[in-house]
Amino acid sequence: MTEVIASSAKKNLLGMTLPQLQSYFVDELGEKKFRGAQIMKWIHQRGVDNFDDMTDLSKALRTKLKNLADIVYPEVLELKESVDGTRKWIMRMDGGNSVETVYIPEGDRGTLCVSSQIGCSLDCSFCSTGKQGFNRDLTSAEIIAQVWVAAKSFDIPGQDRVRKVTNVVMMGMGEPLMNFEPVMDAVNIMMEDNSYGISKRRVTLSTSGVVPNLDKMAGLTDVSLAISLHAPNDELRNQLVPINRKYNIAMLLESCARYMENLPDKRVITIEYTLISEINDKPEHAHELAVLLKDTPCKINLIPFNPFPNSGYKRPSNNRIHRFKDIMHEAGYNITVRKTRGDDIDAACGQLVGQFNDRTKRSVKFEDAVAKGRTASQIAHK
Numbered sequence: 001m002t003e004v005i006a007s008s009a010k011k012n013l014l015g016m017t018l019p020q021l022q023s024y025f026v027d028e029l030g031e032k033k034f035r036g037a038q039i040m041k042w043i044h045q046r047g048v049d050n051f052d053d054m055t056d057l058s059k060a061l062r063t064k065l066k067n068l069a070d071i072v073y074p075e076v077l078e079l080k081e082s083v084d085g086t087r088k089w090i091m092r093m094d095g096g097n098s099v100e101t102v103y104i105p106e107g108d109r110g111t112l113c114v115s116s117q118i119g120c121s122l123d124c125s126f127c128s129t130g131k132q133g134f135n136r137d138l139t140s141a142e143i144i145a146q147v148w149v150a151a152k153s154f155d156i157p158g159q160d161r162v163r164k165v166t167n168v169v170m171m172g173m174g175e176p177l178m179n180f181e182p183v184m185d186a187v188n189i190m191m192e193d194n195s196y197g198i199s200k201r202r203v204t205l206s207t208s209g210v211v212p213n214l215d216k217m218a219g220l221t222d223v224s225l226a227i228s229l230h231a232p233n234d235e236l237r238n239q240l241v242p243i244n245r246k247y248n249i250a251m252l253l254e255s256c257a258r259y260m261e262n263l264p265d266k267r268v269i270t271i272e273y274t275l276i277s278e279i280n281d282k283p284e285h286a287h288e289l290a291v292l293l294k295d296t297p298c299k300i301n302l303i304p305f306n307p308f309p310n311s312g313y314k315r316p317s318n319n320r321i322h323r324f325k326d327i328m329h330e331a332g333y334n335i336t337v338r339k340t341r342g343d344d345i346d347a348a349c350g351q352l353v354g355q356f357n358d359r360t361k362r363s364v365k366f367e368d369a370v371a372k373g374r375t376a377s378q379i380a381h382k
């Protein structure tokens with residue numbers, strides 16, 4: 001069943017949270033509430049997309065579901081695997097546009113970088129997604145489908161499902177807080193025990209600072225937070241991250257503090273800082289950043305700028321990157337430089353543009369690949 005999402009008039013169960021599924025079964029189908037958790041396990045824990053395979057449902061219920069509901073997910077246009085094990089999927093969404101999802105393995109951890117929108121309206125000056133403009137929001141089904149497809153790609157026929165996706169970061173294409181409800185539903189499904197059961201510490205939402213929605217998030221969810229700061233003062237941040245002109249750094253840090261205070265456990269914010277040569281990578285920027293963040297419990301993630309055509313920006317030299325890092329380190333910060341992963345398959349931060357290039361087309365139907373037991377690299381190099 002490789003239908004494109006939303007092509008069917010039937011109810012797509014893929015993007016529904018547990019409470020939504022429970023009320024669907026009770027109110028619309030006249031069934032018991034526990035069916036919600038039962039179907040959620042079939043869909044998300046076992047990767048089943050066909051009601052006939054749900055063997056603990058009665059035949060009558062399976063028939064009812066086949067008539068009224070569906071489990072639809074996007075077509076995988078392309079699946080590439082990097083020499084370092086990073087995988088990138090290009091998935092075709094309804095309307096013909098595509099988004100990218102990236103999987104980064106590291107030791108016993110597997111991090112999936114998930115997209116929330118097709119394009120982005122916030123137009124940060126160093127981001128190729130932003131430069132592409134905004135097309136549309138993804139639905140909750142289209143967001144969680146990226147996790148579903150990735151998790152399923154690690155299934156080994158005849159064996160128990162191996163849990164490969166241990167972490168999710170909402171750091172793919174789009175600004176998650178500009179697509180609020182669908183993103184909240186999708187992260188809810190990721191963390192639900194009857195579904196992927198990923199711990200709230202291991203689901204991270206990255207935002208460039210949509211302050212009103214960050215405020216709204218407190219009390220609704222307890223995902224971990226990453227802030228795309230990129231500058232130590234408003235003057236520079238106004239140029240790099242235009243939404244700063246509306247919600248400045250002070251407003252953003254205050255909103256972050258309120259969110260963190262509301263969490264039931266103690267966690268720190270991740271501060272993302274893309275280092276761009278001669279723009280925000282000078283020693284004085286590092287000193288200013290150290291002062292700015294002195295009251296914000298955080299860890300800092302430096303992301304060397306990933307170039308793309310006509311960006312007008314350059315990645316700093318390793319010397320400059322390490323000088324910046326050392327200054328922050330000496331000021332007492334926990335700071336790491338993000339390793340560039342998967343850049344041979346254009347899967348690095350800021351390289352996600354969701355276009356489908358016909359010249360490199362090696363498309364493969366996802367379940368054909370799984371059924372034939374081919375590996376991603378065999379598929380990509382076909």
Ligand code: SAH
Nearest residue numbers: 127171174175206207208228272305306350
């Ligand atoms: N819209 C959200 C999440 C997606 S962007 C946000 O801005 O936080 C994910 C991260 O990649 C952000 O920190 C973003 O600033 C960074 N990024 C974007 N373009 C980049 C580039 N060309 N090089 C390095 N990092 C980039």
Ligand code: SF4
Nearest residue numbers: 120123124127130208
């Ligand atoms: Fe949008 Fe994030 Fe890119 Fe800015 S950095 S344009 S908010 S995706």
